[in-house]
Amino acid sequence: MKKISNICCIGAGYVGGPTMSVIAHKCPDVKVTVVDINQKRIDLWNHENPDKLPVYEPGLSEIVFNSRGKNLFFSTDVDKAIDEADMIFISVNTPTKTYGKGKGQAADLKFIELCARNIARVATNDKIVVEKSTLPVRTAEAIKSILHNTGNNVRFEILSNPEFLAEGTAIEDLLHADRVLIGGDDTPSGQEAKNLLSAVYENWLPKERILQTNVWSSELSKLVANAFLAQRVSSINSISALCERTEANIAEVSRAIGHDSRIGAKFLNASVGFGGSCFQKDILNLVYIAKSFGLNEVADYWEQVIIMNDYQKTRFADNIISTMFNTVSGKKIVFYGWAFKKDTNDTRESAAIYVANLLLEEQANIVVYDPQVGEEQIYSDLDYLGTRSEEENRKLLKVTTDYMEATKDAHAIAILTEWDEFKTYDWNQIHDNMLKPAFVFDGRRMLDKAKMQEMGFDYYKIGES
Ligand code: NAD
Ligand code: UGA
Secondary structure, three states, rough: HHHHHHHHEEEOOOOOOHHHHHHHHHHOOOOOEEEEHHHHHHHOOOOOOHOOOOOOOOOOOOHHHHHHOOEEEEEHHHHHHHOOOOEEEEEOOOOOOOOOOOOOOOOOOHHHHHHHHHHHOOOOEEEEEOOOOOOOOHHHHHHHHHHHOOOOOEEEEEEOOOOOOOOOHHHHHOOOOOEEEEEEOOOOOHHHHHHHHHHOOOOOOOOHHHEEOOOOHHHHHHHHHHHHHHHHHHHHHHHHHHHHHHHEEEHHHHHHOOOOOOOOOOOOOOOOOOOOOHHHHHHHHHHHHHOOOHHHHHHHHHHHHHHHHHHHHHHHHHHHHHHOOOOOOOOOEEEEEOOOOOOOOOEEEEOHHHHHHHHOOOOOEEEOOOOOHHHHHHHHHHHHHHHOOOOHHHHHEEEOOOOOHHOOOOOEEEEEEOHHHHHOOOOHHHHHHOOOOOOEEEEEOOOOOOOOOOOOEEEEEEOOO
């Protein structure tokens, strides 16, 4: 069997960057080139300063700096990288459609199609094309049809190899993946392609963790894995609302049910609601696919996971308003955290954005502190909602890099992201700084209720009465 020696990845985002850096790190004999049309992003991947990489992930900069310039390259020369590669990963974004048929639910595949057409235009020798992006089941059919009609005698094998890394733990997840999924055709050339990709991963992962399936099972499994994970969060969040009314404690309920090995302990942390670029997008996509096959009950079942998540975000904001005497107008509310989870600078679909939006509708004055997310990103997230003018967003919401200064004369603090550093703050000093009563709304269940109350806070924690 021939070996893969030259890999190209189209898309230098949160998946393409870290995934290819780990492949380059673990396969020093393979040349890996990550390409993107976004010049600014590529310049940042090539930046001298490790703090400037476009993706913040623990352990990422070490791996990039170890291989960059040796067998790992970042470039905007997409055609050249495609031409030289034996294996091409497509790792571009597949957001929810914002227009036309399927608007608000279906995945927008225009970037995928552009990649397929680019490959078809440039390729002069046989290639293995790997879907790394998360795609609706049967997308490979469309890619095949574009690639197989070039008339230039180039043979393409299409594989599905969805990515399961979670942000904030991407490097750990890639180095110690629970499993790698490779879907491909059962033809001899399809089997050979699957084995060639498998051999890349076998450089660091045990063979039994590399699962081979047909293309459609692989595409669908990625959507289903995200739907099951998100469903657990919505399930526990629904119970958190009940705990708040009954004096049951969500941490105790999570522990009690998680000890059942059939249920398991992971993904049972109640929160202000899940965010991230994928859970909502992928479930909406699943809902759309089910509907398009006339499976309305299946669609409704999964849609409920999103409805519950929206309810949790609204519930958190409503609770802030009602607890603060039914008005937050003109009151200073400090947000600790803006990212959708800790250890990432990604804010896509972060609960913080929606909670802020609801409070701004009530004319609150918000001050945001996040250790990794900057002012430009925060305003862009808010402006994107289009709820109010850009000027008004900047008037009502300020961004700070000083978490302590922000608490001076604040009416309330809302914890939106579970950054570890929040636990280490001098909460006594924060209490002194704030107006009284000093409210803390803990959307991540980070702090000790008894201690906070002892310090004098009016402390509210998701999932406890
Ligand atoms: P991203 O937006 O961070 O990166 C995508 C990149 O693709 C962008 O930099 C964009 O400029 C580039 N791009 C788009 N069209 C291009 C083209 N025609 N040619 C060259 N470059 C192009 O997206 P992401 O978070 O890395 O996600 C990529 C895919 O992986 C999505 O399908 C997503 O669902 C899936 N996924 C994401 C995660 C995650 O944690 N973010 C995890 C697993 C799977
Ligand atoms: C998720 C999946 O975990 C990955 O396997 C998948 O590859 C990825 O989506 C994807 O396809 O994009 P990610 O969104 O990066 O990864 O992060 P998660 O750790 O899954 O967290 C998602 C959201 O759920 C976060 O807002 C997090 O705070 C929230 N969450 C998670 C909870 O509220 N409670 C939990 O118990 C777990």
